Amino acid sequence: MRCFFSAEHNGWIHLLGAATAITAGVILEITTADWIWITAAIFTVFIAEFFNAAIERAVDLVTEE
Numbered sequence: 001m002r003c004f005f006s007a008e009h010n011g012w013i014h015l016l017g018a019a020t021a022i023t024a025g026v027i028l029e030i031t032t033a034d035w036i037w038i039t040a041a042i043f044t045v046f047i048a049e050f051f052n053a054a055i056e057r058a059v060d061l062v063t064e065e
Helices: 002-005 008-028 030-060
Strands: none
Touching: 008 030
16 A cells, blocks of 8 residues: 555545545534545545556556557
8 A cells, every 4th residue: 555655646646635534524523424424435535546556557567658
């Protein structure tokens, strides 16, 4: 996971967005149910980005461009 954040620019953007969402949740004192949804959304975005990065790397190995 450390490799992902050091190699992928979008990983940093998603990490910043997650930190912003968590900070806003703490400041706004959201409910436990809202925390569950926020956490699920953050994990979903990171999982999608992991798959996207893996597919991009696989395609880069196959193509010459």
